[in-house]
Amino acid sequence: MTTRTEDASADVGGAANSARSAATRDRILAVAEQLFAEHGVFAVSNRQVSEAAGQGNNAAVGYHFGTKTDLVRAIVNKHSQQVEKKRGELLCEIEGSTNVRDWISCLVRASTDHYAEMGGPTWYARFSAQILTDPVLRKIVYDEVLASPTLQETLRGLSDCLADMPMSVRRARADIGRNAIVHMFAERERTLAEEGPDAVTSWEDFTTDLVDALVGLWTAPISR
Amino acid sequence: MTTRTEDASADVGGAANSARSAATRDRILAVAEQLFAEHGVFAVSNRQVSEAAGQGNNAAVGYHFGTKTDLVRAIVNKHSQQVEKKRGELLCEIEGSTNVRDWISCLVRASTDHYAEMGGPTWYARFSAQILTDPVLRKIVYDEVLASPTLQETLRGLSDCLADMPMSVRRARADIGRNAIVHMFAERERTLAEEGPDAVTSWEDFTTDLVDALVGLWTAPISR
Numbered sequence: 199m200t201t202r203t204e205d206a207s208a209d210v211g212g213a214a215n216s217a218r219s220a221a222t223r224d225r226i227l228a229v230a231e232q233l234f235a236e237h238g239v240f241a242v243s244n245r246q247v248s249e250a251a252g253q254g255n256n257a258a259v260g261y262h263f264g265t266k267t268d269l270v271r272a273i274v275n276k277h278s279q280q281v282e283k284k285r286g287e288l289l290c291e292i293e294g295s296t297n298v299r300d301w302i303s304c305l306v307r308a309s310t311d312h313y314a315e316m317g318g319p320t321w322y323a324r325f326s327a328q329i330l331t332d333p334v335l336r337k338i339v340y341d342e343v344l345a346s347p348t349l350q351e352t353l354r355g356l357s358d359c360l361a362d363m364p365m366s367v368r369r370a371r372a373d374i375g376r377n378a379i380v381h382m383f384a385e386r387e388r389t390l391a392e393e394g395p396d397a398v399t400s401w402e403d404f405t406t407d408l409v410d411a412l413v414g415l416w417t418a419p420i421s422r
Numbered sequence: 423m424t425t426r427t428e429d430a431s432a433d434v435g436g437a438a439n440s441a442r443s444a445a446t447r448d449r450i451l452a453v454a455e456q457l458f459a460e461h462g463v464f465a466v467s468n469r470q471v472s473e474a475a476g477q478g479n480n481a482a483v484g485y486h487f488g489t490k491t492d493l494v495r496a497i498v499n500k501h502s503q504q505v506e507k508k509r510g511e512l513l514c515e516i517e518g519s520t521n522v523r524d525w526i527s528c529l530v531r532a533s534t535d536h537y538a539e540m541g542g543p544t545w546y547a548r549f550s551a552q553i554l555t556d557p558v559l560r561k562i563v564y565d566e567v568l569a570s571p572t573l574q575e576t577l578r579g580l581s582d583c584l585a586d587m588p589m590s591v592r593r594a595r596a597d598i599g600r601n602a603i604v605h606m607f608a609e610r611e612r613t614l615a616e617e618g619p620d621a622v623t624s625w626e627d628f629t630t631d632l633v634d635a636l637v638g639l640w641t642a643p644i645s646r
Contacts, residue, residue, distance in 0.1 A: 240464030327555040370631040377605040378598045385597050406646050407594040414642020415635050
């Protein structure tokens with residue numbers, strides 16, 4: 199039988215272990231994201247991630263996450279939750295709007311706000327662009343991201359503004375628009391990393407330019 | 423001293439060897455392109471490519487091409503030369519045009535015509551999309567592709583139609599447009615491979631839809 203004091207001290211020990219474990223997981227996620235962005239998701243091994251995260255145990259990624267795919271999914275989930283929250287807030291502002299620009303702004307700004315808030319150098323955009331083009335990872339990760347309730351709601355809002363558009367044209371423009379958003383954030387992040395802050399526009403101008411272009415894309419006359 | 427007959431027979435032997443070597447190289451390029459598209463450029467080893475190309479020697483890729491990067495560059499060069507030729511022909515048709523749509527059509531059709539001509543299943547679009555997002559390969563391969571004389575001439579023609587556009591907006595739209603073209607071909611190729619021919623539009627409609635969207639993108643009003 200344990201005393202009350204022993205119980206409490208065991209709890210404190212458990213909480214400390216759990217906090218250490220959470221800190222280690224966060225550290226691994228951050229290091230992995232940077233290494234993947236800079237060197238490629240497949241060029242970097244789980245062992246290299248573990249070492250760069252300062253883990254004496256080279257199998258730390260395996261212990262805390264599992265496979266490379268599990269690690270990739272954890273990085274995506276971390277960011278998705280934050281983008282999801284932002285998009286939810288933005289959606290409240292435009293409920294019922296019939297203006298194409300409102301819905302496109304919502305799509306773009308959910309990400310812009312997330313990146314702007316992270317501040318400093320980021321790596322997630324270059325990482326995301328790789329996931330989106332990898333034949334295996336895209337299937338695993340991408341469906342989860344597309345299933346986001348707020349993303350679906352935003353796409354429905356946009357779709358309702360363009361009720362006369364044939365389905366195949368709508369699908370093509372959605373594909374172009376989605377790719378444009380992911381890859382434009384990656385281009386900006388890459389340019390910032392390689393050429394410095396003078397080589398990129400402000401987040402405000404970046405958002406305006408991207409929204410202008412996407413509104414043009416979505417509302418372009420249809421030839422066929 | 424060798425006789426004339428010996429010389430000639432040595433030549434024939436040399437030519438046969440050289441033809442065999444060229445056939446092996448072609449076979450490796452085709453197999454690598456498919457494996458990379460389906461499983462990922464970094465998930466597939468040079469040894470796996472050599473084996474899948476039916477080479478008894480597992481080091482065949484190394485012998486014929488060198489590193490993974492050399493192999494990737496050879497695949498890109500093979501296609502680039504063909505696209506370059508098509509774009510040159512298309513450029514002749516629109517020399518001096520001041521119509522944005524003409525220049526955008528030229529950009530898109532150079533690729534559409536190349537894919538349509540290859541016929542059957544293709545893999546190059548999914549492969550290209552991966553290269554474009556990989557942090558290391560994009561630097562090595564992409565600069566070569568962008569340096570294409572006919573590509574530069576087409577971009578100049580498009581640029582001349584939009585002389586009043588601020589440089590930063592022009593750069594953003596060029597980035598979106600370039601990414602849209604690469605990734606839309608990859609999306610179509612992937613859909614065709616996974617869902618069959620009924621799931622994609624014809625090359626003609628695909629081209630029209632993509633050109634419509636890109637004209638909208640390039641000519642969209644500028645807010646700032």
